[in-house]
Amino acid sequence: MVSRVIPVKAFDLVVFGGTGDLARRKILPSLFRRFVAGQMPDNAYVIGVARSEFDTNGYQDLVIAALQEFEPELSASGELKSFIKQIQYVQIDAQGDLGWSDLAGIVRKDAIQAFYFSVSPSLFGPLAEKLHQYSISSKSSRIVLEKPFGRDLNSARALNAVLKEHFSEEQIYRIDHYLGKETVQNLMAVRFGNMLFEPLWNSQYIDHIQVTVAESVGVEGRGSYYDQAGAMRDMVQNHLMQLLCLIAMEPPAKFSPDAVRDEKLKVIRALDPINSKDIVRGQYSTVGTEKGYLEAVDNPSSKTESFIALKVQISNWRWAGTPFYLRTGKKLKARCSEIAVVFKETPHSIFGPDAGSHRNALVIRLQPDEGMMMDLTIKEPGPGGMRLIDVPLDMTFAEALGPEIGAVPDAYERLIMDVIRGNQTLFMRGDEVEAAWSWTDPVINQWVSKGTSPVSYDAGSSGPEDSMMLMHRDGRKWREIS
Numbered sequence: 001m002v003s004r005v006i007p008v009k010a011f012d013l014v015v016f017g018g019t020g021d022l023a024r025r026k027i028l029p030s031l032f033r034r035f036v037a038g039q040m041p042d043n044a045y046v047i048g049v050a051r052s053e054f055d056t057n058g059y060q061d062l063v064i065a066a067l068q069e070f071e072p073e074l075s076a077s078g079e080l081k082s083f084i085k086q087i088q089y090v091q092i093d094a095q096g097d098l099g100w101s102d103l104a105g106i107v108r109k110d111a112i113q114a115f116y117f118s119v120s121p122s123l124f125g126p127l128a129e130k131l132h133q134y135s136i137s138s139k140s141s142r143i144v145l146e147k148p149f150g151r152d153l154n155s156a157r158a159l160n161a162v163l164k165e166h167f168s169e170e171q172i173y174r175i176d177h178y179l180g181k182e183t184v185q186n187l188m189a190v191r192f193g194n195m196l197f198e199p200l201w202n203s204q205y206i207d208h209i210q211v212t213v214a215e216s217v218g219v220e221g222r223g224s225y226y227d228q229a230g231a232m233r234d235m236v237q238n239h240l241m242q243l244l245c246l247i248a249m250e251p252p253a254k255f256s257p258d259a260v261r262d263e264k265l266k267v268i269r270a271l272d273p274i275n276s277k278d279i280v281r282g283q284y285s286t287v288g289t290e291k292g293y294l295e296a297v298d299n300p301s302s303k304t305e306s307f308i309a310l311k312v313q314i315s316n317w318r319w320a321g322t323p324f325y326l327r328t329g330k331k332l333k334a335r336c337s338e339i340a341v342v343f344k345e346t347p348h349s350i351f352g353p354d355a356g357s358h359r360n361a362l363v364i365r366l367q368p369d370e371g372m373m374m375d376l377t378i379k380e381p382g383p384g385g386m387r388l389i390d391v392p393l394d395m396t397f398a399e400a401l402g403p404e405i406g407a408v409p410d411a412y413e414r415l416i417m418d419v420i421r422g423n424q425t426l427f428m429r430g431d432e433v434e435a436a437w438s439w440t441d442p443v444i445n446q447w448v449s450k451g452t453s454p455v456s457y458d459a460g461s462s463g464p465e466d467s468m469m470l471m472h473r474d475g476r477k478w479r480e481i482s
């Protein structure tokens with residue numbers, strides 16, 4: 001069931017921010033897992049880069065500690081010793097000249113070169129400039145950028161312009177790790193690989209679509225960043241927008257980077273401006289001894305939302321009249337991300353009014369327990385009248401694929417290998433990012449100009465009561481967050 005591992009070609013992956021949280025928690029463990037899986041060849045090197053003073057041995061110790069913390073089982077295997085031989089370090093200041101000549105001496109011209117910018121976005125421009133100035137990068141090098149990609153249209157445009165001074169769009173890999181998730185790609189497989197769904201995938205048969213990305217944690221250690229961003233910038237503009245695009249896009253002619261991204265872009269451009277009555281913003285409040293949002297970000301007058309629910313309309317032939325409801329928030333009752341495609345009721349019930357109201361739903365769950373589920377209406381078993389109940393046809397991958405599910409690569413593994421292979425399908429193009437900001441900017445600007453405050457919701461709840469009303473007034477309801 002699990003895909004064959006095809007080793008990639010020799011590469012040098014330079015991780016700027018190699019000592020940071022993302023490198024230690026995600027990038028390095030992902031590379032280690034690919035190494036153990038046999039995908040990373042012996043002549044591939046990972047070069048950590050940061051200002052901190054380390055020699056290669058010292059950095060290798062940092063990597064070992066990170067892998068022992070975040071990949072404990074695999075680290076206990078003999079593979080760690082071999083992997084670590086492929087790790088190097090260069091001390092560099094992105095904003096000065098320290099270390100750049102050293103890096104130029106290490107990065108090979110005859111291997112694939114990828115530069116992962118796992119640093120603050122304010123350093124993206126200086127890094128691109130220095131790579132060019134020291135002739136480290138070439139026309140075939142790739143650069144990988146983490147979110148956030150700008151905080152509005154102007155800053156995203158400025159960032160794109162700076163990067164494009166030295167790199168073409170084909171060299172730029174903007175990561176949205178949601179696109180690397182197995183289930184998200186499965187959404188495309190289900191839609192475009194089965195005859196069953198695509199004929200029904202439109203406003204004639206689909207009542208509405210709901211997308212929930214709920215987190216049970218609060219802002220944790222990211223308070224100062226988060227308070228400048230909020231749920232709209234941090235989650236909707238990128239992750240939820242990408243999910244919406246994959247659900248709503250037309251079938252691309254082929255599964256190639258630009259064909260897929262062209263279709264996603266058309267969806268974003270077809271989004272109606274959002275009406276303020278279709279938006280609910282929330283901020284979690286203190287419950288018991290748990291800190292509320294204001295305390296957590298240490299800003300008693302903050303008007304930043306930690307929750308948002310939206311009703312979105314796509315003005316095109318396929319979706320006119322079928323709303324998309326999106327919600328995401330922190331400190332909710334459970335960690336749960338899912339897409340539910342809720343079909344319309346049958347046009348006429350032969351079972352009479354007592355049979356109640358029934359709608360099929362295709363539920364694509366991203367976390368926890370990645371999988372898909374189809375709610376079907378069947379006869380309630382047993383004697384008596386014709387009573388109907390809805391039961392889930394469950395295809396939780398862990399059950400369907402057995403223990404091998406553990407071997408399915410996580411999002412970062414897949415995305416990093418795609419960078420090395422030069423496949424941009426699962427990365428955001430510059431025009432997509434800008435189009436997404438053009439849609440969110442007017443809404444955010446209106447909150448700022450009017451000084452609107454989010455409504456309060458209890459930590460551990462399903463979000464503000466108003467978000468329930470957003471659905472309720474349309475005769476619909478959210479699925480349980482569980």
Ligand code: NAP
Nearest residue numbers: 017018019020021022050051052093094118119120121146
């Ligand atoms: P972090 O823990 O603060 O790490 C920042 C890294 O950048 C450190 O290695 C730091 O090392 C290095 N650095 C800072 N200034 C530098 C300079 N002038 N020259 C060279 N290196 C410099 O940040 P992070 O959490 O890893 O996040 C990195 C990026 O990924 C950010 O853009 C963040 O928004 C994004 N991101 C992170 C996560 C996450 O889960 N952490 C998730 C999504 C996106 P020195 O101090 O030694 O120089």
